[in-house]
Amino acid sequence: MTGIPILSILVFAPLAGALIILLWKNADAEMIRNVALGVSLLVFVLSVPLYFGFHPQTVGPQFIEKLSWIPSIGVEYFLGIDGLSLFLVLLTTFLTPLCVLISWNDIKLKTRQFFALLLMLETGVLGVFVALDLFLFYLFWEVMLIPMYFLIGIWGGPNRIYAAVKFFLYTIVGSLLMLVAILFLYNFHQEQTGVTTFNMFQLYGSALPAHQQYWLFLAFFVAFAIKVPMFPFHTWLPDAHTEAPTAGSVLLAAVLLKMGTYGILRLAVPLFPDMAHKFAPVILVLGLIGIVYGALVAMVQTDIKKLVAYSSVSHLGFVIVGIFVFNEQGLHGAILQMVNHGLSTGALFLLVGMIYERRHTRLISDFGGIAKQMPVYFFLFLIVLLSSVGLPLLNGFVGEFLILLGGYRAGIWIALVGATGIIWGAVYMLWMFQRFMFGPLDKEENKRLKDLDAREIGILVPIILAMFWIGIYSNSFLRKMDVAVSESLKSSTKSSPVGAGLVPARTVVPEQGSQQATTRVAPAKQ
Amino acid sequence: MNALFVILLPSILFTASVIVILLDAFMRDSTRATYSFSLLVLAATMLVSLCLWEKQGTAFDGMIVLDSFSLVVTFLFCLAGLVMLLLSDGSPQSTSQFHCLVLLTLVGMILLLSGTHFLVIFIGLEILSLSVYVLAAFAKEDPLSAESGLKYFLLGSFASAFFLYGTAFIYGAAGSLQLNVIAKSITYPDFDGQIFLFLGVIFLLIGYAFKISLAPFHMWTPDVYEGAPTPVTAFMAATVKAAALASLLRVLVVALPSIYSFWSPLIWVLAVVTMFWGNLSAIWQDNLKRLLAYSSIAHAGYMLTGLLASPEQAQQSILYYFAAYVFMNLGAFTLVNYMERTRGVLNISQYQGLAYSRPALAVCLTLFLLSLGGLPPTAGFFGKFYLFRAVLQAGNIWIVIFAVINSAISFYYYLRIVIAMFTPEKEGAPVAASRLSLPLILTLVLTVWGTVSLGLAPGFFLEIARAASILH
Numbered sequence: 001m002t003g004i005p006i007l008s009i010l011v012f013a014p015l016a017g018a019l020i021i022l023l024w025k026n027a028d029a030e031m032i033r034n035v036a037l038g039v040s041l042l043v044f045v046l047s048v049p050l051y052f053g054f055h056p057q058t059v060g061p062q063f064i065e066k067l068s069w070i071p072s073i074g075v076e077y078f079l080g081i082d083g084l085s086l087f088l089v090l091l092t093t094f095l096t097p098l099c100v101l102i103s104w105n106d107i108k109l110k111t112r113q114f115f116a117l118l119l120m121l122e123t124g125v126l127g128v129f130v131a132l133d134l135f136l137f138y139l140f141w142e143v144m145l146i147p148m149y150f151l152i153g154i155w156g157g158p159n160r161i162y163a164a165v166k167f168f169l170y171t172i173v174g175s176l177l178m179l180v181a182i183l184f185l186y187n188f189h190q191e192q193t194g195v196t197t198f199n200m201f202q203l204y205g206s207a208l209p210a211h212q213q214y215w216l217f218l219a220f221f222v223a224f225a226i227k228v229p230m231f232p233f234h235t236w237l238p239d240a241h242t243e244a245p246t247a248g249s250v251l252l253a254a255v256l257l258k259m260g261t262y263g264i265l266r267l268a269v270p271l272f273p274d275m276a277h278k279f280a281p282v283i284l285v286l287g288l289i290g291i292v293y294g295a296l297v298a299m300v301q302t303d304i305k306k307l308v309a310y311s312s313v314s315h316l317g318f319v320i321v322g323i324f325v326f327n328e329q330g331l332h333g334a335i336l337q338m339v340n341h342g343l344s345t346g347a348l349f350l351l352v353g354m355i356y357e358r359r360h361t362r363l364i365s366d367f368g369g370i371a372k373q374m375p376v377y378f379f380l381f382l383i384v385l386l387s388s389v390g391l392p393l394l395n396g397f398v399g400e401f402l403i404l405l406g407g408y409r410a411g412i413w414i415a416l417v418g419a420t421g422i423i424w425g426a427v428y429m430l431w432m433f434q435r436f437m438f439g440p441l442d443k444e445e446n447k448r449l450k451d452l453d454a455r456e457i458g459i460l461v462p463i464i465l466a467m468f469w470i471g472i473y474s475n476s477f478l479r480k481m482d483v484a485v486s487e488s489l490k491s492s493t494k495s496s497p498v499g500a501g502l503v504p505a506r507t508v509v510p511e512q513g514s515q516q517a518t519t520r521v522a523p524a525k526q
Numbered sequence: 527m528n529a530l531f532v533i534l535l536p537s538i539l540f541t542a543s544v545i546v547i548l549l550d551a552f553m554r555d556s557t558r559a560t561y562s563f564s565l566l567v568l569a570a571t572m573l574v575s576l577c578l579w580e581k582q583g584t585a586f587d588g589m590i591v592l593d594s595f596s597l598v599v600t601f602l603f604c605l606a607g608l609v610m611l612l613l614s615d616g617s618p619q620s621t622s623q624f625h626c627l628v629l630l631t632l633v634g635m636i637l638l639l640s641g642t643h644f645l646v647i648f649i650g651l652e653i654l655s656l657s658v659y660v661l662a663a664f665a666k667e668d669p670l671s672a673e674s675g676l677k678y679f680l681l682g683s684f685a686s687a688f689f690l691y692g693t694a695f696i697y698g699a700a701g702s703l704q705l706n707v708i709a710k711s712i713t714y715p716d717f718d719g720q721i722f723l724f725l726g727v728i729f730l731l732i733g734y735a736f737k738i739s740l741a742p743f744h745m746w747t748p749d750v751y752e753g754a755p756t757p758v759t760a761f762m763a764a765t766v767k768a769a770a771l772a773s774l775l776r777v778l779v780v781a782l783p784s785i786y787s788f789w790s791p792l793i794w795v796l797a798v799v800t801m802f803w804g805n806l807s808a809i810w811q812d813n814l815k816r817l818l819a820y821s822s823i824a825h826a827g828y829m830l831t832g833l834l835a836s837p838e839q840a841q842q843s844i845l846y847y848f849a850a851y852v853f854m855n856l857g858a859f860t861l862v863n864y865m866e867r868t869r870g871v872l873n874i875s876q877y878q879g880l881a882y883s884r885p886a887l888a889v890c891l892t893l894f895l896l897s898l899g900g901l902p903p904t905a906g907f908f909g910k911f912y913l914f915r916a917v918l919q920a921g922n923i924w925i926v927i928f929a930v931i932n933s934a935i936s937f938y939y940y941l942r943i944v945i946a947m948f949t950p951e952k953e954g955a956p957v958a959a960s961r962l963s964l965p966l967i968l969t970l971v972l973t974v975w976g977t978v979s980l981g982l983a984p985g986f987f988l989e990i991a992r993a994a995s996i997l998h
Contacts, residue, residue: 181913
């Protein structure tokens, strides 16, 4: 590893950009946008070496940075990425410049604050994905709330304050209970070993009594489940999505929700593997309910943005199922699906935002026949839509296929119910598309709609390219996850965490891990 | 043992207050002079308390003690006094008598928190209380302020009576008023005067509960806080309850550790009731001073939970929380005071648009409010984090869960203010931006620095809190 603290630079460069924007008194809106775009692009460019420098066969985190921060209580500044977080980091850095671009003309009020907050949000989110110290993780986890709260609360729709407060309070209730669990775990670990640490990998080995694990797992899991959001904790999501400005919706759907699933993978499961298995049936059922429920509710929405929001509930149900079937296919699928959902739902929100900017309505019934009027828009929307419903050759297919495969191995009912979810997904998406795009062009306002301009096409094309890349050559992604997946399964299938010891970073040949994982009988099988 | 340095700090402040009175009597227009003099004295006292850091000792046959715990708290009190004087600068209340009373209040506080004999504790409590009664009523032309002072006086005297009654019972049971002697003469569970001891502790707790404003003995707090001049409110919220709490901590840790199992359930109930009552009442407040009054009640509840931790942890974590609380609470009150003075407004709805007319102030207030709620990376978060860690370590899981639920509730009302500030102002209500005064900038810099640094780099103060100890 080189001596450059690349992760710190990634995390704090957006913050520095935000400060520049806030403190540069004479900058006009144009300058501010350029700075925001420049900083976010720079962060993206800096994050690309992570992909190439990431060693697919190294066990444990890479690009590690470790400094003592509050030594008396064992808090460290500990950053690193592994196969779980690599793509989420890349997704974040990839989407942020696009979010800056989509807000280019959209945000006319308080431009300075808007772009500063957007960049601060990037800092918070990246911090969550790279922090490997539980204290630091929690810090970023909550810090991230503030910019998002303001993005919804200031630039949102008419009902923005209700949505912003609801978003904030839902998340904070969950995370505060998680804080209690973190403290409990920390105290327990200190009593057992005499070591005061918040290092996640050292806490993985804590041998808590079963009844304590029970509650601690619940505390962690519920905090993350609210964020995901998993049925029945999802009610904040449609409000937040509908009211947020386009860039906010994109980041919320594409990245913030992934913090929940990432947290489950990073903390809830490996910290309490026994409980994760014990709760797996319940969680699987809730995940499946989420898939079907989200799809059914999406079907009856009249507002496109709400429809996309509910589709998120459905898609993230797949991720939950993929995690809790505890086999290699399922987990691969889950991680890939996190990225896929980020791309396709992010793109859908971008598309909705583009039409909203033109017509200031999002009701499906206000449109019709748009395909004739805006052929480029139609074509790009079609590709994104097909990716979202899981057409082969596009990204969505790979993820959902892997999850269903994993589900099938864990129990055929999982695959069956999950597959109906895909069918429902196709139904609501295509039905919406039909009402929106085809039919007579009978509304006067719609006849004057202009097609996408170069900026808007430029925003969508990179996402669509990424969709094809994942769809056609998904191996380039899956390979980098292999070790993380098999390690995660190894730690989560231990029958007892006693004596598991610490899991420091070490380099081993990954074959034995992945082979074990493929030949293992799925534990959730009844 | 050389007793002088033990009582050095209260002596300095007391002498200074006498000088202030003399200046007032013999000098025309003494306000400016006493103002600068009081600031200087407070700064000097802080400096002296730093110099005394390594020292500890007792004086007057162990009636007063000087230990690192009392030094840290004294330092923070003087800081709060300094901020309060800066805040009141230029207001009609800022007169020589006012400055004298501030100094006297601090004398009372120091005696209260360093007293190891119930007599000294009581004298400290009374010096403190009498000065604060007058301070609360100091806006003479304002009937609300007069009412506030009177109410505070009546209920406070009532509380003092409870306190005295309690000490009498304890004296009857243990045969002494000296804290460490009481500790030795109590042999739980076989103890002759047990019932009297318990009665005494209950009365004592009621007395303290009034002063710390714990529910259900907090009824005076919102009215008094609302009626008193805002700088006085800021000072009271930050220090008076903390002084009483520090004294309670000393009493419980030094004199009554052996009956922990008796008083801990009482503290538990008081803390839970206080947190819920404070937070749930704050939700309905529109007046910012009342809101912050209820929020300060809730914060007293959080701090009280710290008493359930092991003695050493309790003192460290309460100390840290208290330091965080001083900075963020004074910061919030500084801005409330500014708004009241420049725009004459106190209601949340009148803060609308502040983020656009005065962005820097709005950002500061947001910081303080989020810190009061306990959001990282602020002082409030680390204070709570450290406090809950200590309480949890002693095995009290439920009270921590109640406390975090309360933190979540508190965000609701802190966010209401934030929302108001960031909602664009209606047309036709432009507010001329006045220049910020130097004292305001000073206090803001100080409180923002404290709120941020205690949250981002807690290491340094944590070391101080760990080094600070209570002398038994």
